[in-house]
Amino acid sequence: MSHNRRARRAPQEEEDASKLKFGEDFEGEEFLFISEVHLLLQKTPEHQKNTPVYQKTAKYVELFTKFHNEESVREIRKTLMRHKLHKYELVQLANLCCDEVEEAKSLIPRKVKNSK
Template sequence: MANYTHPSTSRPPIKIITSEQEEAGTELKLGQFQSTPTLSLSEARLIINAVIDRRHAEKKRFTETEVLTKMTEYLDTFARFRRKETIEEIDELLRAHAVFDPFEKSQLATLCCESYEEAKTLIPSIANKITDGDLQELLDEISKRRNFVE
């Protein structure tokens, strides 16, 4: 059943051709995805839930597959922010730091590091892009918006 595709809802797989090795180390090497916009888990959760809600509201023929169910469960578990307003505030905070690559911004929003040391360890490519003090201030601002009971 894993290889079954429904003709009206399935899309052909995207072929990714790359001649280089992608790496998110001290230097970002993301190949053709280098400047591609990325989403934090919170943003992905918000978008996917909105699409699901719209499909249910429009009463379109919609089957929640096992993959979709598992993905929404994963996002519900690991998304740090739940409210749209909070997600927009985090995005605004991160957009103010133009030195970061889109991938780095989504990682900062997803990981919610408590200290600049932790952030630089988990996202090594940001190490020389921002001072420790400014990074800690950014992390503190993100942390202020994190509500564990959202």
């Protein structure tokens, strides 16, 4: 008789970033700017930098990072947090750095609260 070692979970609601629905793995977690990941990777000890995952991640964030020092990253986060944004929306705004409000609205759908 075979025993299934994995615990069975109840079906979860489908994840959908456009509706700001994320899985339970993201509950209570912080979303990072690409620039924050870049800064964290710079602090990685040399002996941990030789993995394929590290190399691919470092290459990606180097290409797409917008802010290169901790002070500017801190200020961008502080400024965006003044607005009533979901943490996903906040990070998308920082990562995309849209030139126009309409561009941001088209790329980052906002979850509209029911007014009932």
